Amino acid sequence: MKAEYLNPFLEATKDVIETMAKIPVRPKTLRLKAEKKTYGAITGIIGITSPHLNGSMVISFSELCILKIVANMTSTYEKIKIDSEVVDAVGELTNMICGGAKNRLAKMDMKFDLALPTVLVGKNMQISYLPNTPIIVIPFMTEGGEFVVEANLQMK
């Protein structure tokens, strides 16, 4: 997985969260992940397929972080816990971030299709990653807390 293919995800994440939630987003140092469980309290997963790339992108938020993001997006008070509206928002954010990355990668002649996002609620939920493929984690910090974007992508 070339680093240049990760940058579009990083840029799209920053763009989507900062535009929709109006809060600054600061990327932190990339790391690799060994465990196959969700990082945060709520996680959006989207499958990626193309003739030259397949795998998935995962976006996982801590509870405080996503409640702050959703409150800012919808201009309402922060909810006290994750509910169906927060699940809906994570699906939409996952779609927008991956759509933004897809748009940027298309300009680099890397085209792929996106499946519909799936949203998992709960920490340490099992995720089915591609075997023998690194899981690259891009952590992001916001004033509401941390969230991560994970790339589990295999070049064909």
Next chain:
Amino acid sequence: MVDSEKKKILIIEPSTFFEKVLESNLSTDQFIIATEKDIGRALLKVVRWHPDLVITGIEVGTISGFDLCLLLKMMPDFAGLPIILISSYDDQLIHQKAADAGADYYVIKNNEAVENIKAVLANLFFPEKQAAKSPKSKEIESILLVDDSLTMRKVIRNILLGVGIQKVIEAKNGQDGLDQLAAHQVDMVISDWAMPLMNGVEMIKNIRLNPNYQNLPIIMVSAEVQEEIEKAMHCGINGYLRKPFNALDMKQLIAKFSTPAAE
């Protein structure tokens, strides 16, 4: 047109070349143009000359165009003064900063910049002529918003109400959109693309089958790649916004289809 009837436009643009391009294109018998290169002098000019419109670049020295915008919008005498921010950057963050600063319009410096600014001027100052040119155009007061995501419906509804739309009718998929359209009179449709039961493209094709809706403006909002959205334009979309977008992006797109009713 006598001088007292002409609209006064103040241009604050660091690039002498672009300043001249704007000045030469906008200097007609309808406008009086003044130019400044320094924000401090520009502020003085605004206070003394009372322009009808300010066009400002962003990188104009130590005080940016954003700051000028914020300052003017905080001054009660000039809070209603329309401001066009112009910049080479076509970037969501800059769009957001422009919206946060209170700019009324954001125009990208490209080969369509002059035409886009002229369109803004026509809408602002000569709405009756615009209405005469396009008999179907009218003020957009009610919008049908079709999106399967409750979150996005809330986000877009807030933006629409914030930019002065009086009535927003919501639908959660294409079929629901068609049902709501049959039950309500609306001035515009804003629709998501990917939705269950019936997607946005199918819904729009259905809408366009009805002769009564041939001129109904329809905007698509989607996270799809630009190329795909442009391919879908043939189904009857009049404009589109890529997600993510902010209030200013939405306001500008709606303004393209809206002509305030002449008194």
